[in-house]
Amino acid sequence: MFKSVLLICFFILVLNEASVPKTVQVFIGDSVVLPCHSPRQLTLFTAYWRYEDSKNVYDIQDGIGLTKEQDPVYKSRTESFPAEYSKGNFSLKLRKLQNIDAGSFCCFLPEFNSLQICTVLQVKEKPRGIQEKPGSHRGVESKAERIVSLLNPLFAGTILLWLCEW
Template sequence: VLKSVAHFITESLTNTAVTLGADVIISCDLGIKDIYWYKQKSPDPPESILRTYSNRTEVAKYENSIFEDKYSVKTNSRLFIRNITADELGVYYCVKTSEPQKFSNGTKIYITDSVHRNQTESQQETPWRNLTIITSVLNVLLIVALIGLYCFYYNSCNFLLCAVCFVVFCFLKLLLLSPVSLQLSGFVGDSVLLPCLYQDRELKPEEINVFWRYNDSKNVYDIIKGNPSTDKQDAVFKGRIKNFLSKKGDFSIELSNLMVTDAGQFTCDIPSVEKESRLTLHVKGGMQQKKLAVPDIIMYGLKIINVYFKVYQTATVSLP
């Protein structure tokens, strides 16, 4: 069977772009109740995941127990993949169990470059943000230590030094207690994942009230008692938000079709557990729009020069 599956890798594929951490359902186009599901990830050989016995139930027999937490079967023999990671990327096939063997067209699961690029940039910026905080704290502690040594050496502290210590203390307190804004980058026309997680404990449905806001004013997305609510959603975000509520404690959203005007601060507020996450989104690609206006600016400048030239000619002719 494995050789046959490998032979069909070159057949037509259905490409499905996914986001890391999302859930995916793959359909089987064979219309048969008794099938095998295989995964092919080059250069590894095809791997059997599970077998179904009915297209009306969600019962399956797994080839390996490690697949039970990641894969499951839905009605009509559809394969459900939970919380996609890089390990699950590849080509999936359903195969008829009885002779003669029959293979479905493959479904290729891959990460879109834009989403992967946005997530990678976010991860790369996190260490720099942490380094900035650590450096600031160390600098403040150094100043306090120097002032303390001065006071100890001279056995006196004047009012100015006390004032400096107080200012430094306030700065340190604000730095440590104020919410840190996660820096995210996206590109015009692409999608970006805005993370918001709560994993301390499982929330009850009545506790799941989550409010996404843009620049503390525009309504981006609401989750009321565990259910999405777009009644008060700002028009600019209509049809552009995807949630991940199928995963417990994951209140992240994906914002698609990015625009330059989306740049700003996004806030995820969960009042029931007093948790607030702040994210600053930077949207790249706006210069392309500005470049389109350059020819107009040049034409406008030429018109002004032409007017001045005509005025100069008129003035020259009128002179005696």
Template sequence: MGTRFMVVYVLHEVVREKRYWFIYIFLHLLDKVSLQDSVEISGFVGGFVILPCSYKEGKLKTEEMYVFWRYKQERKVYDIENGSALPEKQDAVFKDRIKGFPSEYANGNFSLKLSNLSLTDAGQFSCSIPKKLKKYELTLLVKAMPTTAPSTVSTPKPTVNTRSSSMRARPEGIVTFLLLFWSFVFCTISE
């Protein structure tokens, strides 16, 4: 809460001067970026995980559905252009192991299912929606299958650590409203 108070205070001072609107916009964008944290996903060798990516700020038109999944910023995991998946653009490492959910694209859900996990799958994944200036990052952790006695063999379920999830509901709308409201109030008072 202290950071937001400081941002509002700085905005008050900046807006009061009226000459520095570019700083106001910069701080406003900086505040939005700071709300995005990383997601951590865990899975087991041979199992599967769901890599989450969803756009919930409105409906996307088919021509706006450009979504690019990348592994370590360089390998092409999955591309969606004009609402259609393009598996021919995939890196060979992910061929036949990635499944999208095309029926969910209209709802803004661009999550993927990554099957047959291996230890080499561990690392940083990103989902970019460039036409909406959104990028989500997540870290995949892959663990060796635990060894248990034959009588108690069970298949572990993949887990999602949402403690620092950028996919959770964020108060961006409220922060934006408050920043604009107080900017207006301070401008009016200072005149």
């Protein structure tokens, strides 16, 4: 019984984290890595990236990145990480950001009943005087998002400790 309760709590935390869209502020011309991680190890390496639930951004089927049916606006601007698929990482890099990229990008994982992991991009003009630093093309999280992402593991650990004592 105890292990069942523990397992249910764990999955609620994992699914809650995966289903809440994150908002990322990025600058025109920069690149961003859109995160997509499965909650557990996969047997099939398949994920579908969509913009606003309509435009095909990128498909990964059976461990192969496909751009055949990709919307033309994303041609030559996407990159995935095939060496990471076996770890459940289907993150996507989007380069040369434009105003039209503002909106919701979702990764659908069919092996998890089409679990979707979404990131909302806010694309802004780069303020004058900002110098680019190598490796700084990942977007900027808000302070609140950083705090929440740090508190989630603490919250999960507290619940697990409480359940263990119970």
